[in-house]
Amino acid sequence: MADAGGQDTNTVVSRPNAGRRDPYEVLGLPRDATDQQIKSTYRKLALKYHPDKNTGNPEAAEKFKEVAYSYGILSDPEKRRQYDSAGFNAVDLEGLDMELDLSNLGTVNTMFAALFSAIRDDMLHFPSSKLGVPIKTTVSATVLEDALNGTVTIRPLPLGRPVNDKVEKQGANFFGITISEAQAEAGVVIRVVSNVQSKFKLLYFEQEENGGLGLALQEDSVKTGKVTSAGMYFLHFQVYRLDPTVNALAISRDPDAVFFKRLEGLQPCEMSELKAGTHIFAVYGDNFFKSASYTIEAICAEAYLETAVKLKEVEAQILSKRNELRQFEKEYRDVLARFQAVTNKYTQEKQAVDDLLKAREKIQESFTSVPTAPKKVSSTSNGKAVGEDSTVSADESESPTTEESSADKAKQSKKWFNLNFKSGIGSAGK
Structure with a gap:
């Protein structure tokens, strides 16, 4: 059943029959009460035991649950017919769940949602959900009561x-x-x-x-x-x-x-x-x-x-x-599930191919009679052993140091200068 704001305010619950009072007795109605009488009485009682007006009153909360539960039966023609014919057992044995309907009270609000979640959880012995979802607010009890009066x-x-x-x-x-x-x-x-x-x-x-x-x-x-x-x-x-x-x-x-x-x-x-x-x-x-x-x-x-x-x-x-x-x-x-399955298989098959190629490479490398020569270890002028480490780059190992490079350049420059100088003298002499 939808509420005045369009929200489905039916909280589906199942309750044991033990200790349950007659819904007509709870609402104070005769068995031939009209739908309008049921609705009107429910509004009055729901406002009477409204949580806004009964903060910290557990007895009022229980009354509120009972009123809502009773209304859930009598407001539904089929449930009411079943109850009238054979009581609570007829409703429960046919597997029909009870509903707490707040549509005629002014819809569910944040506090109501918490309350009825507690009602539902109390009936089903479930822990309350802590997930945050958008819930409508309701009209205050004062406004509803003033209007009703x-x-x-x-x-x-x-x-x-x-x-x-x-x-x-x-x-x-x-x-x-x-x-x-x-x-x-x-x-x-x-x-x-x-x-x-x-x-x-x-x-x-x-x-x-x-x-x-x-x-x-x-x-x-x-x-x-x-x-x-x-x-x-x-x-x-x-x-x-x-x-x-x-x-x-x-x-x-x-x-x-x-x-x-x-x-x-x-x-x-x-x-x-x-x-x-x-x-x-x-x-x-x-x-x-x-x-x-x-x-x-x-x-x-x-x-x-x-x-x-x-x-x-x-x-x-x-x-x-x-x-x-x-x-x-x-x-x-369906397509997304197939896509995910295919994607997973692609990843698995790719890994399988890589593993097979690596295994083949290792096997191929084993076909040789030449043992692998051990690396010779010798000291160098800088105190490092050959083959010991190669943290030094190829450029570092092959290139001269900065000082050596500068000296070589100086020699080359001097030699080039002397050659040109001698050549010039020779020409002048001739």
Whole structure:
């Protein structure tokens, strides 16, 4: 199940049945509870035992695990049917794993990831992984609780009128967007842009039965060029988001996966259309140390029909390319494995040929009746033995010393001078 930000927040775990409480009892629901009742109750209990609000409280952590585990059963129609028919044994005996679903709480954040990794490891008795992978942050418990209690301030955001604003860190600005039947039919786009590259989230809330607001969708800002941006597209066709956290662990271990798994992060947006009426959105400050500056705008797609068509086409092309890459990856890895095998064999065969030629050379050298003459050792004027070492180069052994060379040159010069001098005298005499 995908979360509001597109991340797969299902942590698959298997738990023993001993000591496990009835999921309906844990959530305080009747057996004929509706899906909406299950979702709404889960949100409330998850917020109640939210780790932000229960730091250092192991009992709350256990409650949180139990609530999440129970919701994992009742939120899945097939698991719920199996449990209703024969309890936990029916689910476990058929080999179906339980899932901890946080999608309706506001997606997994760094702290949540650590918590649910601990939950999973506690259930499976696994040690936690220490690998660093990108994990999304979440909306604070305070914001979610205020929304659920209906105590947030909502400002109107007319279509086609951008609003520049600033939101404090870990805070949220709420906006109400009212659309007509015609505008809903044409489609609506909500976009938020930060020219100073602030980190933020674009949130969409649904109306709860108690009149409060429950987080339904979330889009994290991403850097595009010199700005950060996020958008939601309600255009009556499936739009996808690219979630970098999907397969992050595999990518961190395999350089080739950076390319091949890139499009695997495509996650379908949960909603493709809005009905006429007022809808609540919010911009959440995702910076930890400073406020986020942004511009939010709601646009009716009626004036952007051609653009909407292009978006639909490119979405289809990207999906097609993802399928092509899956097939190409298999071909690539098969060829790469063969190439590595051939390269290894080449290295081995080259070494084998070199070894054989060297062995033959040694054997050929043994075909002789002339014993190898030992080197004579004699002293020289400089105290070195002949054949003792040849650290001296050929130039050093054959060339005279600097002093000798200078003396020879002087003699040659003098002899040449005398000859010319005598010759000159002789000529003058004649």
